[in-house]
Amino acid sequence: QVVEALLALAQEALRRYDNAKRAEAQLDFDDLEGMAQQLLRGPAIRAHWQDQLRALLVDEFQDTNERQRQIVDALAGAADGLNGRLFVVGDAKQSIYRFRGADVSVFNSLTRAIVARGGLSLSLDTTYREDDVLVRALNEMMGALMNETADGGRRTAKDAQWRVEFAPLRAHRMEP
Numbered sequence: 001q002v003v004e005a006l007l008a009l010a011q012e013a014l015r016r017y018d019n020a021k022r023a024e025a026q027l028d029f030d031d032l033e034g035m036a037q038q039l040l041r042g043p044a045i046r047a048h049w050q051d052q053l054r055a056l057l058v059d060e061f062q063d064t065n066e067r068q069r070q071i072v073d074a075l076a077g078a079a080d081g082l083n084g085r086l087f088v089v090g091d092a093k094q095s096i097y098r099f100r101g102a103d104v105s106v107f108n109s110l111t112r113a114i115v116a117r118g119g120l121s122l123s124l125d126t127t128y129r130e131d132d133v134l135v136r137a138l139n140e141m142m143g144a145l146m147n148e149t150a151d152g153g154r155r156t157a158k159d160a161q162w163r164v165e166f167a168p169l170r171a172h173r174m175e176p
Helices: 002-023 029-039 043-052 066-076 092-097 104-116 132-146 157-162
Strands: 056-058 086-088 126-131 170-173
Touching: 029 066, 043 066, 056 066, 066 086, 066 104, 086 104, 092 104, 126 132, 132 170
Parallel strands: 056 086, 126 170
Antiparallel strands: none
């Protein structure tokens, strides 16, 4: 009963928030994202914006949610036969923060799609900050942690879409 009351309260707060935005002719970030996504579904509008771009570069792609990925896909134009125009940088291991709905499965699926289209996926696994001794200890600890579930069990196929494979670092600095 408490959950139902909280849900009703949240729905009422959202209704009032939407009414206040409309009354003031205002939009929030989610509105802008949703409208951009909707506009880019139109072939003429999508083609116009694709023509404006020679390349689309997205940094911190691990902070991307599914709606944002659809916007990126529409602008880059892979579905419209425009390959080689998208360059993304990110670290799937940082998707744990779920910033603005970031989802590691979005990052992983785009990486697979890029490779399937003949693109490259490069791992930036060399650190220039840390020495070899520290990196070896970190690799040992993180390798064990990233292959276990929160309850200490081993990961299974059912959580594969959320999984981020452990990738050991390499130290460029050999001395402390």
